[in-house]
Amino acid sequence: MGGKKVIIVGAGPGGLTAGMLLASRGFEVEILEKEAVVGGRNAAIEMDGFVFDTGPTFLMMRYVLDEIFALASRKTSDYLDIREVDPLYRLRFDAQREFFPSRNREATAQQIARLFPGDEKGYERFLANEERKLAKAIPCLQVPYGSFFHLARLRLLKALPFLDIHRTLYDHLASYFDHPDLRIAFTFQAKYLGMSPWQCPGLFSIISLIEHGQGLYHPIGGLHRISTAMARAVREDGGTIRLSTPVQEILVENGRAVGVRLQDGERLTADFVIVNADFAHAMTRLVPEQHRRKYTDKAIAGKRFSCSTFMLYLGTDRTWDIPHHNIIFAPDYRKNVAEIAEAHELSRDPSVYVQNPCVLDPSMAPPGKSALYVLVPITNNESGIDWEKETPAYRELVLDILESRAGLAGLRSHIVCEKVLTPLDWEQRYNVYRGATFNLAHNVGQMLVWRPHNRFEEFKGCYLVGGGTHPGSGLPTIYESARISAELLMEDAGIRFPFAAARTQG
Ligand SMILES: Cc1cc2nc3c(=O)[nH]c(=O)nc-3n(C[C@H](O)[C@H](O)[C@H](O)COP(=O)(O)OP(=O)(O)OC[C@H]3O[C@@H](n4cnc5c(N)ncnc54)[C@H](O)[C@@H]3O)c2cc1C
Incomplete structure (x- = not known):
C-alpha cells in the first residue's frame, strides 16, 4: 500500500506523528529537520549530565499517544516507560496557601x-x-x-x-x-x-x-523521549529523517506543492508535502507570497498569537524537596495576565512554573543532583522588548521568586550549569513566529474552519500538522492534527485509512 513519496518539513511532534503513521502504511517518508536532533520544541536539552525537556513537561490524554502507536502497529509500552504524576501539581497562591489537587476526587x-x-x-x-x-x-x-x-x-x-x-x-x-x-x-x-x-x-x-x-504523565527520561521513540518507529518502517537539513522553500507549481528546496540548494520532489514548521513562520519564510492569497504576510501579521515564555534550565548540585510540577502564582495574577496578553509589557512580578522531575525520575540528573526547569509565561515579541538587554536582570528577578516563594531557598549557590531561552531565542533559533511559543491563539475566530486547514487551502498536495492547524497547540491535539492530516493525505492518495475507527475516546 502507499508507495508514494511524502516530504515532511520539521521533526517536531506533529511531523514525527504524521511520519510514523504514513511510514507504517507504506508511504516513502522523508523528514527534513533543520536541527541536529529530533523533537523541535519537544527535544531534549543536555548539559553536563543533566537532561531537560525543552518545552512540554505535562503529558495529558495519554490514550491519544497510545492510539497513535497502535495505529502504527505498536505498543507505547515497548518504547516508553510512562509514569503518573501524583499529585497533579502544587499550586501556591500569594497568601501562602498551597493546594495539591490530584486524581483522587475525595482527597481533592x-x-x-x-x-x-x-x-x-x-x-x-x-x-x-x-x-x-x-x-x-x-x-x-x-x-x-x-x-x-x-x-x-x-x-x-x-x-x-x-x-x-x-x-x-x-x-x-x-x-x-x-x-x-x-x-x-x-x-x-x-x-x-x-x-x-x-x-x-x-x-x-x-x-x-x-x-x-x-491525570498527568511523565515518560522516564523526559517527554522528549516521545519524540525519539516516534523517530525510531519512522526509521523502523523505512522512513528517513535527515537532521541538520533546513528547508529554504516549499516548491509550488501550477497550484500544487511538488517538493522543497533545501538551504544548500538541493531540490527534492515528492507527491505530497507536510508542513510541521511553525505555521506563521513557514508561510512568511518558506512559501513565496505569490502562492498565498489568504495567508499573505499582512494577513498573518493581523492574526492573534499566543504568549511566549522565558526559560531557565538549571543543573543544581543537590536535590530539592518540592513536587514534580509547581506553579507559583503572581500576587496579582489578573494584572500579570493582562500584562502578558493585553498590554504586551514585561511583568515585574510574574507567575512562575518550576518542574523538579528528579523526584519522580532521577535519571534526568547525575546522582544526588537535580535538573530544574523554570518557565515564566510572558508577552510575545509583539512587545518590542530588547531581550539582549533585559535578560540578565530578568534572570535575577526569576531567581529571587524561586528562592523566596518556590521552596528553593539558596538556589543560586547550587547552580552548576544553566541555559536561558527568551522570546528572541524562540523566534530566531526555534523558528517560532513572534516567539509565540503556543502558536496562533485559540480564540473562536481562529479555531475549527477559521484555523489554517489540515488539508492546506492555499495549494494542493500540502498538509499542515502541529500547533498551528486544527485542533490546536498541545501534544495530544498536535498528535490529533497529524492523524487528521495523514488521513486526508491517504484519502487524496486514493487509500481508505480507517483511523477514525481506532479512536477509543469520543
Ligand atoms: C516552553 C513550552 C512548554 C510547553 N509545554 C507543553 C506541555 O507541558 N504539554 C503540552 O502538551 N504541550 C506543551 N507545549 C506546546 C507544544 O506541545 C509544543 O510546543 C510542541 O513541541 C509543538 O509541536 P509542533 O509539532 O507544533 O512544533 P515544533 O515542536 O516547533 O516542531 C517544528 C519542527 O520544525 C522544524 N523546522 C522549523 N523550520 C524548519 C525548516 N525551515 N526546515 C526544517 N525544519 C524546520 C523545527 O526545528 C522543529 O523541529 C509547550 C511548548 C513550549 C514552547
Missing part, C-alpha cells in the same frame, strides 16, 4: 473544603457537568474543518449548547467556585494555550477536567 474535595470552605460542592458540579461537555467536545475536535459546511456537522451542532463558547473561561469557572484562588486553580490552564483565562473561550475548562479526571 477534602482539601477544597479545608482551603476554600463552601466550594467543595462546586467541585462536584464541575466534575459532573464538565465530563458531559468533554464527551461532546472531543469528537468535534477529531475531524477536519476544511469548509464552512463542516460547521453543520451533526456532532458539532449537538455539542454547541454544551461548549460554553459564549463566555470566557474565567466567567465560566466563576459559576462553580466563589473563591478567586480556586477559580485560578481551574483556569490557569488557559496558559497551556498561551492565553488569558479572561479571554480564552469557556470551552477550555475541559483541560482542567482532563487533568483532574485522567
Whole structure:
C-alpha cells in the first residue's frame, strides 16, 4: 500500500506523528529537520549530565499517544516507560496557601473544603457537568474543518449548547467556585494555550477536567523521549529523517506543492508535502507570497498569537524537596495576565512554573543532583522588548521568586550549569513566529474552519500538522492534527485509512 513519496518539513511532534503513521502504511517518508536532533520544541536539552525537556513537561490524554502507536502497529509500552504524576501539581497562591489537587476526587474535595470552605460542592458540579461537555467536545475536535459546511456537522451542532463558547473561561469557572484562588486553580490552564483565562473561550475548562479526571504523565527520561521513540518507529518502517537539513522553500507549481528546496540548494520532489514548521513562520519564510492569497504576510501579521515564555534550565548540585510540577502564582495574577496578553509589557512580578522531575525520575540528573526547569509565561515579541538587554536582570528577578516563594531557598549557590531561552531565542533559533511559543491563539475566530486547514487551502498536495492547524497547540491535539492530516493525505492518495475507527475516546 502507499508507495508514494511524502516530504515532511520539521521533526517536531506533529511531523514525527504524521511520519510514523504514513511510514507504517507504506508511504516513502522523508523528514527534513533543520536541527541536529529530533523533537523541535519537544527535544531534549543536555548539559553536563543533566537532561531537560525543552518545552512540554505535562503529558495529558495519554490514550491519544497510545492510539497513535497502535495505529502504527505498536505498543507505547515497548518504547516508553510512562509514569503518573501524583499529585497533579502544587499550586501556591500569594497568601501562602498551597493546594495539591490530584486524581483522587475525595482527597481533592477534602482539601477544597479545608482551603476554600463552601466550594467543595462546586467541585462536584464541575466534575459532573464538565465530563458531559468533554464527551461532546472531543469528537468535534477529531475531524477536519476544511469548509464552512463542516460547521453543520451533526456532532458539532449537538455539542454547541454544551461548549460554553459564549463566555470566557474565567466567567465560566466563576459559576462553580466563589473563591478567586480556586477559580485560578481551574483556569490557569488557559496558559497551556498561551492565553488569558479572561479571554480564552469557556470551552477550555475541559483541560482542567482532563487533568483532574485522567491525570498527568511523565515518560522516564523526559517527554522528549516521545519524540525519539516516534523517530525510531519512522526509521523502523523505512522512513528517513535527515537532521541538520533546513528547508529554504516549499516548491509550488501550477497550484500544487511538488517538493522543497533545501538551504544548500538541493531540490527534492515528492507527491505530497507536510508542513510541521511553525505555521506563521513557514508561510512568511518558506512559501513565496505569490502562492498565498489568504495567508499573505499582512494577513498573518493581523492574526492573534499566543504568549511566549522565558526559560531557565538549571543543573543544581543537590536535590530539592518540592513536587514534580509547581506553579507559583503572581500576587496579582489578573494584572500579570493582562500584562502578558493585553498590554504586551514585561511583568515585574510574574507567575512562575518550576518542574523538579528528579523526584519522580532521577535519571534526568547525575546522582544526588537535580535538573530544574523554570518557565515564566510572558508577552510575545509583539512587545518590542530588547531581550539582549533585559535578560540578565530578568534572570535575577526569576531567581529571587524561586528562592523566596518556590521552596528553593539558596538556589543560586547550587547552580552548576544553566541555559536561558527568551522570546528572541524562540523566534530566531526555534523558528517560532513572534516567539509565540503556543502558536496562533485559540480564540473562536481562529479555531475549527477559521484555523489554517489540515488539508492546506492555499495549494494542493500540502498538509499542515502541529500547533498551528486544527485542533490546536498541545501534544495530544498536535498528535490529533497529524492523524487528521495523514488521513486526508491517504484519502487524496486514493487509500481508505480507517483511523477514525481506532479512536477509543469520543
Ligand atoms: C516552553 C513550552 C512548554 C510547553 N509545554 C507543553 C506541555 O507541558 N504539554 C503540552 O502538551 N504541550 C506543551 N507545549 C506546546 C507544544 O506541545 C509544543 O510546543 C510542541 O513541541 C509543538 O509541536 P509542533 O509539532 O507544533 O512544533 P515544533 O515542536 O516547533 O516542531 C517544528 C519542527 O520544525 C522544524 N523546522 C522549523 N523550520 C524548519 C525548516 N525551515 N526546515 C526544517 N525544519 C524546520 C523545527 O526545528 C522543529 O523541529 C509547550 C511548548 C513550549 C514552547
